[in-house]
Amino acid sequence: MTEFPVEPYRIKSIERIRKVSRSDRERLIKEARFNIFKIRAEDIYIDFLTDSGTSAMSDSQWAGLLTGDESYAGCRNYFHFEETARSITGFKYIIPVHQGRAAEHMMFSTLIKPGDKIPSNNHFDTTRANIEYCGAEAADLVIAEGKSPSVDHPFKGNIDTDILEDFIKVNGPENIPFGMLTITNNSGGGQPVSLENIKKTSEILRGHGIPFILDACRYAENCYFIKQREKGQSNRSVKDIAREVFSYADGCTMSAKKDGLANIGGFIGTNDNGLHEKVTNAMILVEGFRTYGGLAGRDLEAVARGLEEALDEDYLAHRVNQIKSFGDLLIDAGIPIVTPTGGHAVFVDATALLPEFPREHYPGWALSVALYREGGIRGCEIGGIVFGKKGKDGREVYPPLELVRLAVPRRVYTESHFRYAASTFKKIAENKSVVRGLKIAYEPKYLRHFTVEFDEL
């Protein structure tokens, strides 16, 4: 058990949470048709659904809200936002959007033609969906170690650069409008990508004239891992590492709901005049004018301040070690997790915890239902429902891993919350019959986890 890291902040505002009774939880999850997205947040005790937009803002960010300039065009907060994002990424153009998927949609609908192929380490679910929506194929080329929950590797988010080379040869660079890397690799367990791998990916893609786009949502956590784990990086500042990381890319999509420490916001970064022109023109129809992109002036200010705070190395050290010690609490309770722990979440390996449980009854999802019923905790399946697909023969094809992600909101929970979560898991592990199989009763075409409904077997 690692020594629990001390928060480099103190609490001056709190939000009441409460645990609804066991019988109410039983009823509520049933009424939600066993979809934890349909439960009211007020009926959740500890919410590990996502670390996205759930951060506690600092006093400086809250104060910044009052300085919002709500002019339609050219508000002062936009310039602060632009200057901050540019000082980190070095990109010539910074285009605000209301969140990460809007950045994806605006960029992809400009660059992709039907039939294109987009390689990445692992595409995040909204990234994949936005690519597929444009009629293209999203390919996951993470290294073999990244697919194995228990293999130790400092950078399990790395892309397999040999497979990337082959992929370009087989598909032809003309059919690859850009290549991507997700840092950290959310769907692969929040695992970091090494500086060396980012550089090599850039060389390969640019060598074929293919632009390189970073899905940069958790770039600060990724750069902190580089500083900790990569040879020759320990004496650099995280911001300096970030500058180098972004220098290898031609653009980025960013959700400020992650390493922007804000509750809403995001941006596109690019050096490409043509892309900037096309995106900002298309944006006026859906996101708004180029100096606000679907955000209020005050939101732009909160993001600008949050982007700076997320690079504070005391904060990052606490953040990454908090995740690690949460993982250690679960390991001590006998719960199999993806190791080493990543930057923003602990991933419980549902297949290892429930080896007898049939894949077609969705063990990851079933475990997330049990977690709510037994402890009022909300986690998110990253497995058969999120990434499962109907194959050509109409049968479900399952992804390699069946995980439950416990994403940790930034600056929100303390050690006792994690202890409670670990003890709830321990109870489930000691009585596995509380995890019951599920059968899909309804599913939509895209991003089915948000609205899927089940019958419990």
Ligand SMILES: *Cc1c(COP(=O)(O)O)cnc(C)c1O
């Ligand atoms: C959250 C996330 C997105 C999408 O961002 P939103 O702000 O939720 O729309 C894209 N990629 C990754 C890796 C993410 O974690």
